[in-house]
Amino acid sequence: MSPRGRPRDTEVDERVLQAATELLLRHGYGGLSTDEVAERAGIAKTTLYRRWPTKDHLALAVVARLQDHDxxxxxxxxxxxxxxxxxxxxxxxxxxxxxxxxxxxxxxxxxxxxxxxxxxxxxxxxxxxxxxxxxxxxxxxxxxxxxxxxxxxxxxxxxxxxxxxxxxxxxxxxxxxxxxxxxxxxxxxxxxxxxxxxx
Amino acid sequence: MSPRGRPRDTEVDERVLQAATELLLRHGYGGLSTDEVAERAGIAKTTLYRRWPTKDHLALAVVARLQDHDxxxxxxxxxxxxxxxxxxxxxxxxxxxxxxxxxxxxxxxxxxxxxxxxxxxxxxxxxxxxxxxxxxxxxxxxxxxxxxxxxxxxxxxxxxxxxxxxxxxxxxxxxxxxxxxxxxxxxxxxxxxxxxxxx
Amino acid sequence: MSPRGRPRDTEVDERVLQAATELLLRHGYGGLSTDEVAERAGIAKTTLYRRWPTKDHLALAVVARLQDHDxxxxxxxxxxxxxxxxxxxxxxxxxxxxxxxxxxxxxxxxxxxxxxxxxxxxxxxxxxxxxxxxxxxxxxxxxxxxxxxxxxxxxxxxxxxxxxxxxxxxxxxxxxxxxxxxxxxxxxxxxxxxxxxxx
Amino acid sequence: MSPRGRPRDTEVDERVLQAATELLLRHGYGGLSTDEVAERAGIAKTTLYRRWPTKDHLALAVVARLQDHDxxxxxxxxxxxxxxxxxxxxxxxxxxxxxxxxxxxxxxxxxxxxxxxxxxxxxxxxxxxxxxxxxxxxxxxxxxxxxxxxxxxxxxxxxxxxxxxxxxxxxxxxxxxxxxxxxxxxxxxxxxxxxxxxx
DNA sequence: TCCTAATCGAGACGGTACGTCGCGTCTTTGT
DNA sequence: ACAAAGACGCGACGTACCGTCTCGATTAGGA
CATH class of the missing domain: 1.10.357.10 (Tetracycline Repressor, domain 2)
Structure with missing residues (x-):
């Protein structure tokens, strides 16, 4: 059962998390907006929402990645x-x-x-x-x-x-x-x- | 030093907090909307914002009152x-x-x-x-x-x-x-x- | 150069101008409210403001259309x-x-x-x-x-x-x-x- | 039939028109607000509305006075x-x-x-x-x-x-x-x- | 001299609209 | 299928200004 259609661009995740992290740390939770993240990451919002169904999900992903190393x-x-x-x-x-x-x-x-x-x-x-x-x-x-x-x-x-x-x-x-x-x-x-x- | 101008209607606080408490407990923080509170309390939004400059302020007032009796x-x-x-x-x-x-x-x-x-x-x-x-x-x-x-x-x-x-x-x-x-x-x-x- | 993204719904303009015209003629300039127009046209206020950034812009559009046939x-x-x-x-x-x-x-x-x-x-x-x-x-x-x-x-x-x-x-x-x-x-x-x- | 009660302060009219004129000329019709006029004239809004029942009335008074000398x-x-x-x-x-x-x-x-x-x-x-x-x-x-x-x-x-x-x-x-x-x-x-x- | 009445300053209040923001969905064209 | 672009719906937010109101404090004339 190989996946059909165009495969996901793996680079996207990285760029999004990067942008989101930057925003979250710089401007807090309220300053983390999906529109802004998408724009900074140079991707479409659709793409973003395909991976993180919610701003909240994205934010958690960001923070989880930050504290992964304890x-x-x-x-x-x-x-x-x-x-x-x-x-x-x-x-x-x-x-x-x-x-x-x-x-x-x-x-x-x-x-x-x-x-x-x-x-x-x-x-x-x-x-x-x-x-x-x-x-x-x-x-x-x-x-x-x-x-x-x-x-x-x-x-x-x-x-x-x-x-x-x-x-x-x-x-x-x-x-x-x-x-x-x-x-x-x-x-x-x-x-x-x-x-x-x-x- | 007597207070100048029309005094605040003390009943308003009560009615607002009542309505806000109801909404907060029933529908959570997201379900607490200033529009709705104002309507239920029978006051203008202006009046509400004169006392609690923000939804956040209002919410705190509500919860503070709830826990006042410990x-x-x-x-x-x-x-x-x-x-x-x-x-x-x-x-x-x-x-x-x-x-x-x-x-x-x-x-x-x-x-x-x-x-x-x-x-x-x-x-x-x-x-x-x-x-x-x-x-x-x-x-x-x-x-x-x-x-x-x-x-x-x-x-x-x-x-x-x-x-x-x-x-x-x-x-x-x-x-x-x-x-x-x-x-x-x-x-x-x-x-x-x-x-x-x-x- | 093909247009990117979802194209504008051309029907929206029509419905909005219809509603706005109705309001303007019936209730005058003061009776023309963006909220009401949006509701009557069955669209979100955001959509309205994307096309006419101001009530004034909308009103002009209405009148311009009315006098277009001289x-x-x-x-x-x-x-x-x-x-x-x-x-x-x-x-x-x-x-x-x-x-x-x-x-x-x-x-x-x-x-x-x-x-x-x-x-x-x-x-x-x-x-x-x-x-x-x-x-x-x-x-x-x-x-x-x-x-x-x-x-x-x-x-x-x-x-x-x-x-x-x-x-x-x-x-x-x-x-x-x-x-x-x-x-x-x-x-x-x-x-x-x-x-x-x-x- | 002499007027009963406290007589109107004649100086008020002058101060109000002064302030209103200033605002109207400086910031246009939209910048002429009754609140602001009252504050600048150092009077209460009640006093203002006793003489000019509407912002429009006041504005007309201002302009009429300006063009009185042709x-x-x-x-x-x-x-x-x-x-x-x-x-x-x-x-x-x-x-x-x-x-x-x-x-x-x-x-x-x-x-x-x-x-x-x-x-x-x-x-x-x-x-x-x-x-x-x-x-x-x-x-x-x-x-x-x-x-x-x-x-x-x-x-x-x-x-x-x-x-x-x-x-x-x-x-x-x-x-x-x-x-x-x-x-x-x-x-x-x-x-x-x-x-x-x-x- | 007290009483009554209108004015004044201050500011709360109701109402209505405005324009904005953010989220998440949908519709295109292209890859 | 996925991607980019961007329109769309929804719902709330906070603001602005208007004109009305309720206070307490003045300031007159009339009893």
């Missing part, structure tokens, strides 16, 4: 590994904080992240894809925690997912809600608090 | 108090999860919350207001924690704000990002994990 | 030809006098004509178009006069354009300024006065 | 007197041609005049007033012509009103419709043509 290290020092991971997450968020703003400034909140979440709520498939991205990333971190727990470096009753949510959640909460900064120092404080407990 | 109890049992508080926060989020969906269904993600955060990023003043709402609410919880710490019911090195972020952040993370449910059971597990620590 | 006859009897022409011009003006009024009535002044002139002053291109319409029509009459002059039926020092302005101007002056009627009888009197002179 | 001379030389009068009319029109344009430029058409005519068509009383202004002015010119005719300086069958319409009409036609200039030279040519006739 990795998790396992040195055996769980405190340090988690802190490193949190710092990477924070870095990704901070990158979004700058999107759409004049250089030198940075928003308190990362609007683009919120828009993406909103997009996920608008379209089931965007939501599924988005959750998948996070699930994949968190699965790695989860295993890291599990290993530490199973080797006795963490309490045996630790629930890895909950611990992760405490950590990542705090970062997102600051970036999306309170607008407070997230940096290495905060990552350290956060991990310490989570590991040591409050009692 | 209270925090202080029974002396910090674990229970925090769990109760988390449950209230969760309830608010779950309410947003239903917004704009056919009855009986509920979205995985609370799109409206995300839209509101996006709105905060679009307009500085909306952001300021939004952060203010959260700050006010968190301040109460913060004091609760401080009291417990100062009375020796929590470790003396506990940072109340960070603890709070671990808790609230986790809820928001689930509701916005992973789409997992947040209920009483989760609230208990969460508080337990935060208080006991992982080490 | 012709000038050349019988050799210059007095009669001019009178006939003046009567046609008067008829066009009188038609505008009725626009926007309850049937049976007619305004003293032709408001719509004035609005059109005002529109011409608001947008350069409307003005250019409008002047073009008049120029085209007057050119014919001019040649009529020139012929009569060159054949000795008028004084050799007659300036055709000035003569025309005396005639048409008087009609417009009555219709726009003084509100007096313009009819066949006046046309005759006017032409006589212009041809015979006052001395 | 006089007609009677030297016995009818050709010269008419030319002088036409020049004054032309001057008034040319003044309107500049209204609302950046200095140094002048519109082809006198939009404000057209707007005023349109206003006259919108409100009967404005129309009546406007026609009155013209009637008063033309009556003087009419008498001038009558005198010349009765004294044998013009043909006995001359209809003064028609002659006047030929002259003034031509000016208005050029200014409103064709956009051609009106100056002393044209006035001379025009009067000559009208007096000498075409036959």
């Amino acid at each position: 990795e998790i290290t396992d040195t055996g020092d769980i405190r340090r590994d988690l802190t490193d991971y949190m710092e990477k997450v924070a870095a990704g968020l901070n990158r979004m904080r700058v999107a759409g703003l004049p250089p030198g400034q940075e928003s308190r909140s990362a609007g683009t992240v919120a828009e993406l979440v909103a997009a996920a709520a608008r379209h089931d498939d965007v939501g599924a894809l988005e959750r998948d991205v996070y699930a994949r990333r968190n699965a790695l971190a989860c295993r890291l925690i599990e290993r530490a727990r199973d080797e006795g470096r963490l309490r045996p009753d630790v629930d890895p997912m909950t611990l992760l949510e405490q950590l990542a959640g705090a970062l997102y909460y600051r970036v999306l809600i309170t607008g407070h900064p997230v940096d290495r120092a905060y990552a350290e404080r956060l991990v310490a608090a989570a590991l040591d407990g409050a009692l | 209270e925090i109890t202080d029974t002396g049992d910090i674990r229970r108090d925090l769990t109760d508080y988390m449950e209230k926060v969760a309830a608010g989020l779950n309410r947003m999860r239903v917004a704009g969906l056919p009855p009986g269904q509920e979205s995985r993600s609370a799109g409206t919350v995300a839209e509101l955060v996006a709105a905060a990023a679009r307009h500085d003043d909306v952001g300021a207001l939004e952060r203010d709402v959260y700050a006010r609410r968190n301040a109460l919880a913060c004091r609760l924690i401080e009291r417990a710490r100062d009375e020796g019911r929590l470790r003396p090195d506990v940072d109340p704000m960070t603890l709070l972020e671990q808790l609230a952040g986790a809820l928001y993370y689930r509701v916005l990002i992973t789409g997992h449910p947040v209920d009483r059971a989760y609230a208990e597990r969460l508080v337990a994990a935060a208080l006991d620590g992982a080490l | 012709e000038i006859t050349d019988t050799g009897d210059i007095r009669r030809d001019l009178t006939d022409y003046m009567e046609k011009v008067a008829a066009g003006l009188n038609r505008m006098r009725v626009a926007g009024l309850p049937p049976g009535q007619e305004s003293r002044s032709a408001g719509t004509v004035a609005e059109l002139v005002a529109a011409a002053a608001r947008h350069d291109d409307v003005g250019a178009l409008e002047r073009d319409v008049y120029a085209r029509r007057n050119a014919l009459a001019c040649r009529l006069i020139e012929r009569a002059r060159d054949e000795g039926r008028l004084r050799p020092d007659v300036d055709p354009m000035t003569l025309l302005e005396q005639l048409a101007g008087a009609l417009y002056y009555r219709v726009l300024i003084t509100g007096h009627p313009v009819d066949r009888a006046y046309a005759e009197r006017l032409v006589a006065a212009a041809l015979d002179g006052a001395l | 006089e007609i001379t009677d030297t016995g030389d009818i050709r010269r007197d008419l030319t002088d009068y036409m020049e004054k009319v032309a001057a008034g029109l040319n003044r309107m041609r500049v209204a609302g344009l950046p200095p140094g430029q002048e519109s082809r058409s006198a939009g404000t005049v057209a707007e005023l005519v349109a206003a006259a068509a919108r409100h009967d009383d404005v129309g009546a007033l406007e026609r009155d202004v013209y009637a008063r002015r033309n009556a003087l010119a009419c008498r001038l012509i009558e005198r010349a005719r009765d004294e044998g300086r013009l043909r006995p069958d001359v209809d003064p009103m028609t002659l006047l319409e030929q002259l003034a009409g031509a000016l208005y036609y050029r200014v409103l419709i064709t956009g051609h200039p009106v100056d002393r030279a044209y006035a001379e040519r025009l009067v000559a043509a009208a007096l000498d006739g075409a036959l």
Whole structure:
């Protein structure tokens, strides 16, 4: 069953994502318009919509590609590994904080992240894809925690997912809600608090 | 200093917020249109825009009013108090999860919350207001924690704000990002994990 | 050079002008609204604005089409030809006098004509178009006069354009300024006065 | 029957007309807004509307005041007197041609005049007033012509009103419709043509 | 001197239209 | 089939201006 008709121009995807990325980072989610993307990429809107059925889909594709490269290290020092991971997450968020703003400034909140979440709520498939991205990333971190727990470096009753949510959640909460900064120092404080407990 | 000119019709605010709330909850953020709100409230669009310069401003006003009634109890049992508080926060989020969906269904993600955060990023003043709402609410919880710490019911090195972020952040993370449910059971597990620590 | 992209739906122009004409004649210039026109023509406002960038442009198009059918006859009897022409011009003006009024009535002044002139002053291109319409029509009459002059039926020092302005101007002056009627009888009197002179 | 209540502040009329004139001449009819006038005159809109029930009424008042000073001379030389009068009319029109344009430029058409005519068509009383202004002015010119005719300086069958319409009409036609200039030279040519006739 | 009435400043209000923007679809011609 | 080009439908947005209204505060004349 070979595909009939003219094959898709593979170069198009690249040009579109390039243009879309540029727009998203420079002018924010609102500044990302399909008309503009098509024009900059030198393609027809039809072509664009054949691949991404919605602006939201396109935007997700852009951001997903941007954050594809986070990795998790396992040195055996769980405190340090988690802190490193949190710092990477924070870095990704901070990158979004700058999107759409004049250089030198940075928003308190990362609007683009919120828009993406909103997009996920608008379209089931965007939501599924988005959750998948996070699930994949968190699965790695989860295993890291599990290993530490199973080797006795963490309490045996630790629930890895909950611990992760405490950590990542705090970062997102600051970036999306309170607008407070997230940096290495905060990552350290956060991990310490989570590991040591409050009692 | 008496107010000059014709005073604002206070009834208008009520009617507008009523209509806007109805639309927001029934049809979601996208279904909230200024034209429709004005018509339902029986006022001119001009009047609406005089008070809320943007649809975003209006939407925030609506949600802020909805969540105005959360209270925090202080029974002396910090674990229970925090769990109760988390449950209230969760309830608010779950309410947003239903917004704009056919009855009986509920979205995985609370799109409206995300839209509101996006709105905060679009307009500085909306952001300021939004952060203010959260700050006010968190301040109460913060004091609760401080009291417990100062009375020796929590470790003396506990940072109340960070603890709070671990808790609230986790809820928001689930509701916005992973789409997992947040209920009483989760609230208990969460508080337990935060208080006991992982080490 | 074949035209690219989806061609314009030629039927749209017709439907729009139809609706606009109806509105303009029935309810006057103020009663011509782009929203209403679009709805009656069964098209989107965007489509309308793509062709006529302004209500003013649309209105001119309507009136230009209405007056497109005036012709000038050349019988050799210059007095009669001019009178006939003046009567046609008067008829066009009188038609505008009725626009926007309850049937049976007619305004003293032709408001719509004035609005059109005002529109011409608001947008350069409307003005250019409008002047073009008049120029085209007057050119014919001019040649009529020139012929009569060159054949000795008028004084050799007659300036055709000035003569025309005396005639048409008087009609417009009555219709726009003084509100007096313009009819066949006046046309005759006017032409006589212009041809015979006052001395 | 002495007037009860607080008497009207006579100074207000002046300040309003001042401001309105300024706006009308500087920014044209469209730039004359009641809000702006009220603010500049330092009065309330209520006060303004108590005296001029409509923007159109106000605008007419402004223009009427501007052209109040035309006089007609009677030297016995009818050709010269008419030319002088036409020049004054032309001057008034040319003044309107500049209204609302950046200095140094002048519109082809006198939009404000057209707007005023349109206003006259919108409100009967404005129309009546406007026609009155013209009637008063033309009556003087009419008498001038009558005198010349009765004294044998013009043909006995001359209809003064028609002659006047030929002259003034031509000016208005050029200014409103064709956009051609009106100056002393044209006035001379025009009067000559009208007096000498075409036959 | 108080009362009544009209005016004034300020600004909210209703209404109506305008023109714009962005998304996603559709219709062409050509490859 | 896919691509480029561009018209199209839809729906909302925010703005502008008009003329009306409701306040409180003045400023007169008349009882």
